[in-house]
Amino acid sequence: MPDKSLSSSQRAVQELRSRIFSGELAAGSDHLESELADLLEMSRTPVREAVLTLGSQGLLELRPRKGVRILPLSPEDMAEVYDVLTELESHAAERAASANYSEADLAELAQAIDEMDAAIAKSDLDAWAEADDRFHSELVRLGRNSRIEAIVAMMSDQVRRARTTTLFMRPLPTKSNEDHRAVYQAIRDGNPDTARTIHRKHRQHAKAILVELLGKHRLRYL
Amino acid sequence: MPDKSLSSSQRAVQELRSRIFSGELAAGSDHLESELADLLEMSRTPVREAVLTLGSQGLLELRPRKGVRILPLSPEDMAEVYDVLTELESHAAERAASANYSEADLAELAQAIDEMDAAIAKSDLDAWAEADDRFHSELVRLGRNSRIEAIVAMMSDQVRRARTTTLFMRPLPTKSNEDHRAVYQAIRDGNPDTARTIHRKHRQHAKAILVELLGKHRLRYL
DNA sequence: GCATTTATTTGCGTATGCATTAAAAAATGC
């Protein structure tokens, strides 16, 4: 049941986002404003605002007279997004390591790592993905740069749809957590350069894996 | 004379942007939607869309019932923006240096550098700033990552207003162009690590200068 | 006088209608 306390245009943003992620609004599909308005049972005005917002976040594109297109992601797009994430998250890791956080401050980060271990032990990929998301967003939060937080959230959204597809195509990310622990330790021990370098390599590696996977499976768009 | 071929909401974005940069809409000031609609001689609808767009780009904030606030930038904000620029531009420099560009491809970059030299010789700060902008945006373009281009453009907008203020408070950036030339050469010679490292230091230095300047002059908001 | 309630104003969020104009369909010429 939709929260009545939200404005229609806020609800429209939420609803459209989740329908994009679920695939109900498929990548590459076109939709008229009036069609979306009917779908969400509201007038065109709030959907139009929502569509502008989601457009500015790169999830869709407005093509006058042709409807809004849910943007598909090509392997090149994925590479772009991963590069942005790599640079900004590495910066966050570096900053986090300079911030003299206590272990209590880093509890959330540590917990996410433990949950990834647990998820891997149970071969629960969804749980792993969820914990991995939490690790990365917590890392960015600790970097204390609101603009980086916003950008990373935006880019993470863009890859989210793709990851649900690719996640099940690759081997269990067992080694991945070693990196996470190393980053955690570097932050805890106050080694900015180490935190930065390791996280950067971690992300670059993830990008390489993904790009290779997309190539091998001939996935042109997601 | 406003271009009649643009839609009203596009014109609204342009007009509001330029009035924000010119200071006509001052940082920290509040404006009702209807006030802006009157100012731009159009209805609230396109103004509202423009305001949503500019809001998502961080130039202003929507505060229901209080009007849209033109966002002031604190020294902390400046630091955030510079950190984003540092990371993403450095990445662009690295990528540009990996791309095997010919000298012809780099002509625009070289020209911007020469113009900065010329501007410094004439002590023409405005011309210098314009050429500096061109250098940085061309560098990013050569990095071939559309998302980075968009983000950098957005962040550059945010500091633009501040720079017009601070530009005249500091000594002529004579040494700055040495870095630019070094980055240029690293790109031309295909040395990604060098291009990245130098540009990174260059930006970090610029940030340090600016932050110090803001502190010295007790500028809390711009 | 001060606090609390009530009345009034007013800015925003949303719905709706309409003119514009791009795209699709139909009609015409060759």
Next chain:
DNA sequence: GCATTTTTTAATGCATACGCAAATAAATGC
């Protein structure tokens, strides 16, 4: 038949109207 023009359709961009709720002012009680 095919190309070109004309007609029709319909999606958008914008203006306008209106109800709601927040902010402010006024009124009431103490």
